[in-house]
Amino acid sequence: MAIFPSNFLSRSQALAPDPVSLSKPRRTLAATGMNHALHDGYTDLIYVLLPVWQGEFALSYGLLAIMRGLYSVAMAGLQIPISHLAERIDGKILLALGTMVAALGYVLAGLSGSVVGLGLALLVSGAGASTQHPLASAAVSRAYGQAARGPLGIYNFSGDLGKATLPALTAMLLVIVSWRHALLLIALMGLLVALCLALLMPTVGKDFAQTSAVTTHGTNPGRGGFSWLLAIGILDSAVRMGFLTFLPFLLRDKGASLPTSGVALAMLFIGGAAGKFTCGWLGARIGTIRTVLLTEGGTAALIVAVLLLPLIPAIIVLPLLGVMLNGTSSVLYGTVSELTSPDRTERAFALFYTGTIGSGATAPVLYGLLGDSLGPTLATVATAATALAICPLALLLGSHLADGGRA
Known part of the structure; x- marks a missing residue:
């Protein structure tokens, strides 16, 4: 004889918190924070390499500034197109692919034999970095909902950790190996982060835009500012x-x-x-x-x-x-x-x-x-x-x- 109604367990299971679902926001924050640290480190390690490139390719200060600018231009200029692409492709996939492309750019930089090749490599790496800020911020925002302010602060802080550690690590590698081999090792780090994103980060969802437009349209009082x-x-x-x-x-x-x-x-x-x-x-x-x-x-x-x-x-x-x-x-x-x-x-x-x-x-x-x-x-x-x-x-x-x- 059943002690509980037949649907009791199903109803109680539905009311019980799901440990997996509760861990999704934390996994999203951890994955995007790690990715943010890598990409901000990728951006600032260029400063460590500028004197090396000046000696290697006999660059003027103007050309050095252009080399630095190529990365930033690609990163900033592609963020809006990437955000449109995220409406069709899951943000997690784009983040992992972007990190792979950023790492590939540093592989190409390490293999470059001319200023033109170096410039193209920095454009490739900057293009990969363009996925990071808008998609990761949106992923954290959606994962935590109305409680996203604090987690977004942690996400923002993680970039400073990358700025502090990756350029310093690059400087130490330059004492041991050539700058070309150092960049290959740095690129390998990026590929590992991309793999972690693909395996560990929860899905952001490509159909969120369509569903949320129907269910929440007109409910956000902050629109307009x-x-x-x-x-x-x-x-x-x-x-x-x-x-x-x-x-x-x-x-x-x-x-x-x-x-x-x-x-x-x-x-x-x-x-x-x-x-x-x-x-x-x-x-x-x-x-x-x-x-x-x-x-x-x-x-x-x-x-x-x-x-x-x-x-x-x-x-x-x-x-x-x-x-x-x-x-x-x-x-x-x-x-x-x-x-x-x-x-x-x-x-x-x-x-x-x-x-x-x-x-x-x-x-x-x-x-x-x-x-x-x-x-x-x-x-x-x-x-x-x-x-x-x-x-x-x-x-x-x-x-x-x-x-x-x-x-």
Whole structure:
């Protein structure tokens, strides 16, 4: 005789949490974080190789800048087309393929025998890197839903880990092996990460756009403010890259030696990594607008402090300035999905990253021209003024958020 109704077990099983489904968000975050670390490391290890390539191919500084720019142009320019492709092909597959292509580019770079071959190899690697930011951010956003702000901050922070480790690893490899063999080993690392993505990352889904457009259309109260968010992201990136352009010269003028300047920059970057990690969670707790006002106001105040303080106190405040400089970005990334319908998540992240990366590439040139005209001190003051200009834009953004950004 059955003690329970025949359908009791099936109903209780349906109500019980599924350990596999509960692990999917964590697996998505782990896989995309590992991929982010690799790709950001791939991007910054080029700086380690520029002097090597100059000696190998007798390149001028202008050509070196072009070599660096080829990677960035391919990465930024293909993000929007990749986001459209993600509507037909599962994002997990595109991420794995993109990582394989990025690794293949470094294989080709290691085999190149001319400047033209090296440039083409960097274009290939940059094209593979174009998949990473928009698709991985969208995957984390969908995996965690309304609780995505903190995880997106962790995802953002993982890129800084790659920037810190992969260029350093490349520099150590260059002591042991030739740069060509070092790139082959770095490429092998990328192939292993691509394999891990293919095997371990949960499926993102290619039909999500069609289903979500039907089930959630009209339910997102934040739609309509994305242009303000993009404007804030562009200006925030400009502030960060503009200030970094002048910081070594400001430190030199205060009497810093090259090793001291290196330590100061390291302290700034450590603070930046901490800011990316913490401010995503802070935005989830006190709101987007309050966090942006805090970080941008703090950025402006601390930039002025660095200008006015003597060398040692200026270096002491650099970690906190790093938190403020980089912290805004995690809050902004976590807001992208709130301001767009789910069927356009990849496109929104692609547009956002294209704007911020493009701003990061052009801002040093514009602030540099300003520095030529007014001097580095006044040009640095202009970066602080730009940070303050973000504050009214943040207030305008608040009216488009579901909770007003809790301003």
